[in-house]
Amino acid sequence: MVGDSAERPLPAARRIGADPESVERGLVCLVLTVVELLRQLMERQALRRVEVGDLTEAKIDEIGRTLMALEARMAELRDHFGLDPADLNIDLGPLGTLLPTDAS
Amino acid sequence: MSDHDALWVYAVTRPDAAAEPMEGVAGGPVRLVNVADLAAMVSPVDLAEFGEEPLRRNLERLPWLEATARAHHQVITEMSRTSAVVPMRLATVYRTEAALVRMLVARAADFNAVLARTGHCSEWGVKAYLSAPRSAEPAAAEPAAARSGQGTGGRSSGGPGSGADYLKRRRAQLAADQEARHSVAASAEGLHAELCAVAEAAALHRPQDPQLSGIRAHMIMNATYLVDDRRREQFTGTANRTAELDSSVRVEITGPWPPYSFATTGPGP
Amino acid sequence: MTEAARRDPAIRQEPIALVDLLDRVLAGGVVVAGEVTLTIADVDMVTISVRALVTSVSALAGQQTEQF
Numbered sequence: 001m002v003g004d005s006a007e008r009p010l011p012a013a014r015r016i017g018a019d020p021e022s023v024e025r026g027l028v029c030l031v032l033t034v035v036e037l038l039r040q041l042m043e044r045q046a047l048r049r050v051e052v053g054d055l056t057e058a059k060i061d062e063i064g065r066t067l068m069a070l071e072a073r074m075a076e077l078r079d080h081f082g083l084d085p086a087d088l089n090i091d092l093g094p095l096g097t098l099l100p101t102d103a104s
Numbered sequence: 105m106s107d108h109d110a111l112w113v114y115a116v117t118r119p120d121a122a123a124e125p126m127e128g129v130a131g132g133p134v135r136l137v138n139v140a141d142l143a144a145m146v147s148p149v150d151l152a153e154f155g156e157e158p159l160r161r162n163l164e165r166l167p168w169l170e171a172t173a174r175a176h177h178q179v180i181t182e183m184s185r186t187s188a189v190v191p192m193r194l195a196t197v198y199r200t201e202a203a204l205v206r207m208l209v210a211r212a213a214d215f216n217a218v219l220a221r222t223g224h225c226s227e228w229g230v231k232a233y234l235s236a237p238r239s240a241e242p243a244a245a246e247p248a249a250a251r252s253g254q255g256t257g258g259r260s261s262g263g264p265g266s267g268a269d270y271l272k273r274r275r276a277q278l279a280a281d282q283e284a285r286h287s288v289a290a291s292a293e294g295l296h297a298e299l300c301a302v303a304e305a306a307a308l309h310r311p312q313d314p315q316l317s318g319i320r321a322h323m324i325m326n327a328t329y330l331v332d333d334r335r336r337e338q339f340t341g342t343a344n345r346t347a348e349l350d351s352s353v354r355v356e357i358t359g360p361w362p363p364y365s366f367a368t369t370g371p372g373p
Numbered sequence: 374m375t376e377a378a379r380r381d382p383a384i385r386q387e388p389i390a391l392v393d394l395l396d397r398v399l400a401g402g403v404v405v406a407g408e409v410t411l412t413i414a415d416v417d418m419v420t421i422s423v424r425a426l427v428t429s430v431s432a433l434a435g436q437q438t439e440q441f
Contacts, residue, residue, distance in 0.1 A: 043274060044278070047271060047275050050271055060267065060268050061265060061266070064268050064270040064271040065266060066267070067267075067270065067271070067274070068266070068267065100285075116403070173394050173398050177389070191397075191398075191403070192402050192403050192405070193399070193401070193402035193404050194399055196403075196404075215403075218403070227397075229393060309396070318392075358390075358393055361397060365397060365401040367401060367403050368403070
């Protein structure tokens with residue numbers, strides 16, 4: 001269907017100023033993005049490892065609970081800084097974005 | 105033309121191109137500079153504002169850039185209603201008419217080739233967005249389930265097997281995400297293929313930066329097409345029809361544009 | 374473009390979005406030379422490199438405060 005571009009626009013002037021608050025926020029975004037990248041990489045690696053099938057049930061359970069805790073911690077950190085999951089990304093220009101953009 | 109005037113160049117067209125008087129960038133009157141069977145559309149601009157240094161500075165001021173880009177586009181579009189045009193890139197400024205003429209002589213074959221290829225065509229932009237989340241359910245359920253298994257501290261105190269359950273959920277979620285990405289890519293590819301069949305040429309671009317476009321929806325395709333004007337209705341009809349078949353995709357068509365994206369004249373950037 | 378074409382309902386009549394316009398006028402159109410540095414002896418043309426501009430406009434969009 002042909003739609004119109006009537007999506008709610010982002011704030012027209014999302015100022016990237018030099019005030020301490022926004023500098024800090026920028027740094028927080030950057031750091032959390034990197035942490036999120038690592039979390040996703042570890043998660044994928046853990047899933048592959050589990051699929052190989054040579055881990056004990058206890059070990060699998062421990063890995064799962066650790067990852068679960070990590071994800072919860074990330075959510076807490078995001079909430080604390082008032083960030084959406086979509087805020088944690090870095091655009092590398094021609095290389096695309098650092099984290100996959102959520103298709104859902 | 106005063107000593108301080110340079111020439112802003114909008115586009116190249118034919119000398120017999122008829123146009124009503126127009127004001128261009130900085131309000132200067134638009135006229136034609138004819139060279140053989142080509143004509144450059146120009147208007148005078150002041151070097152104080154459009155010389156190399158001031159131009160560099162001004163192009164970095166978004167309000168100035170916007171006003172100038174719109175004026176530039178307006179002139180080109182007006183002429184394109186009645187004549188074939190080859191748009192020039194924004195900020196093509198000549199200090200002297202003689203230099204402009206030399207360029208037209210040197211590049212005549214290129215301009216004629218582009219006019220032959222695009223003169224009977226217009227450019228159309230087609231952007232596609234996801235109009236609805238494709239895998240919302242599992243994602244929404246995920247954080248709640250994770251937190252319900254979470255203890256008070258950093259370490260989970262979920263019961264035995266909760267870690268294994270979590271991993272199962274995550275594997276399913278990632279598989280669903282990948283499925284969604286494939287599905288999205290297939291939608292975009294299908295739409296693009298349908299449109300290419302009706303177009304003379306096509307170019308795919310990166311999705312637009314949401315900060316620039318102000319649109320939050322996920323853009324899955326950003327393409328431009330060179331469409332013969334006689335096939336215009338067929339093209340827009342195909343885009344609308346293909347979009348209707350896929351309710352998860354929203355299609356936005358812009359056009360007709362002068363053929364900005366198809367004006368390359370051979371070796372060059 | 375004919376009158377009939379301009380009345381085509383599929384054609385958007387809304388104002389042109391700046392991002393769509395800049396995509397075209399900055400990255401499209403004919404470029405007749407690369408960057409040319411003006412010299413006193415041969416000052417016949419000014420062309421500004423807009424490639425860098427295209428990638429930096431997103432930063433500029435956040436900076437439209439004081440430069441009026």
